[in-house]
Amino acid sequence: MMMRIAEISKLMKTEQGRGIVFYSLTIISMAFFFVSGEISRNAYYMLTYISFFSFAWLVWREKKLYFYWIPTLVLLLGLSKWVWAITTINHQLPLIAEHYKISGKRMILGAFVIYCVYRLSPEWRLPARLVQVGTLILCLTIFVVACIGIEQVIHTGERPKINSDAATSGAYMFTVLSLVTLWSLRRVFPRHYAAPYFITLVVSFILLGVTQTRSAILLFSLFCIASMLHHIVTTPGRSRLIWLGIFSAILLTGIFSLSKYSDQLFDRVETVKTEVQQYSAGDPSTSIGGRFGMWQAGLWAFTQHPWGQSADTRSLETKEWLDKHQPKNEIAYLNIQYHTHNDLVESFSLQGIVGGMIMLGFFLGLLLVPLFGKSPRYEALLLAIPVIYFSMGDSQFYNRESPYFILLVWGYFMMTRQVKTEHSRHHD
Template structure:
């Protein structure tokens, strides 16, 4: 009886880890803290499962490229944070929490893929559960977005409480889901799913009023519509998609017009030497980031970087630049931020990260995959913001990739 109980306990860990995994995305959009707590529990169950299987002499593979990419980000974040804290006396959490999340993501991915290989849970059940988790995440997040839009005139933020990050995470999840639908076997609901998710997601993105997402998400949807047309050659359906997309954009016309006018005005202000705008301050930060990288190509502390930026702007009569407000957060560009702090090694890790999630995916599958779609969107959003150091985005992206990897391990989607 004791052996039976011990075996039952051992086999409980895969169920607990996987149940936690598929619960994260549907909850995170509604209540970020709840999703965060479940993410940690998922990591604890996964770590326990790895330890148990190690002592059971099960073969555990630690070389999955996607998991290693997350681990390398975590090592860079924690390594730099230790350097900045103990050699330069910087205060605050720095990137310790982001690094910890990346390492926990590595543990989760390693164990979940191990569970798949060992067939602790049925593959059919795993795949169906992953698809259901993604679908439920779309339904809960979109419903919450509509509710917020009806009860408030403010930008939609969902449970994440930051409109920009909400837009990036929501866009990544929905674009992956739409790509998954395009790759699925033909069935009578395929076009309906594509149409519904495309139109609803476009409208929700407009409600966040995040400029980069409004452009990038729309372009992705147009591309995917053309891909669907190349497969179906159904002019009536594609026309319907186009009309509904125009309606979704038309409903948000005031928002689009306002954001477009603001963008044009901010660019003109910058051209005339005024960077006291969101866009203008970004231009200044990008320039400063490149200059600090040229000065310290192998990395530096944030204090050193910011002191150099402050001195440079003072010397060039820009003491009141809005860039000085944001440099303690980040420089609003993923690659420039990494270059300015982590140096060449940080840029190389980031390049490897996107190589694994985009280039390697496209080379193996020979077509756009859900993981590649979500990763390309993340890369593009990182051109005007920094998303991979966000502790919320790290958890959501790693879970998304884990779910999609399990789905993609099956040659045929059902």
């Protein structure tokens, strides 16, 4: 599937060819994101460079710019991170600036991708087989990543880290991948999606279970329940009983597969209640207590420097607050040197009012754009809800990899939804 430059140049001369190039590079980058970061990034950068020149060509041809909310917000968000990183001095904590410099640059480039997808994709007519193959590649990615993750747990006993230095960050993006893959299966295989759909669903749940990432497990569990109920209710007559039996068998298989790790999984779920009770009783030395402490310290640091500050200054301000109010919050002390575990608090405390409002606007855009407009795209909520939900308890945009994957998925939804394949008429 890896295309030569000459082949890409030839394809870019037609509308259908442009669609094939954009779609293929998006699939390559998304699929390899969890297997080979280098290949994923190279495909993404190739896509961004093509998009930049396509953007310049569009502006030259049309003699004007069109306004779209998401590309604009992505550009502003990337600029707010990148400009902050290159204009602040961080001698003690240079890694924070380096992370935001990279993630900001990737978002700036990604804004051109999203703009071109919005502007060009209504004219694309992708081959149905290409979309089907792309969906199957995403399915294969889920199975490969699940096998690798389960193998790591069996041999090491530790939570698997999926393309990340932390099990949580990998689990967040894997959740997004699973949701977009499940949606794609229903869209491009409207008559034959059920079996692979629910097998993929169970495999995804098993991997999230062994990562023991509570927020991802909770969100995906709710999706699983809603998805199963929807399918059972909408399936006609006798087929409903057949599928109910199949779903029950798949569910039992998933539960059996997880039984070996159920103690650790349920222990982590149970600790949520315990940690909240401990924090309420004045003991902040828990994971949740650490987050509460970091959020409060970060917001206090924002009030001291509402127009932004360096990571070094914020570190001093947040530790000063912890010294006064939660001196025993060791988890907050340990993690505040990296980020505040909340993208809104993170943006306000570092990039100030401007950066914080841009971050808030981006989240609102993710939620509202799919719901309103001439053609609502409700499927994009499968990206918006997880991203916002996970960003309330962690810092997704501090991570150098997650932001560009999020943009790829948004572009994928826009391309696949707007493109009319020979199969899509069954689902529209």
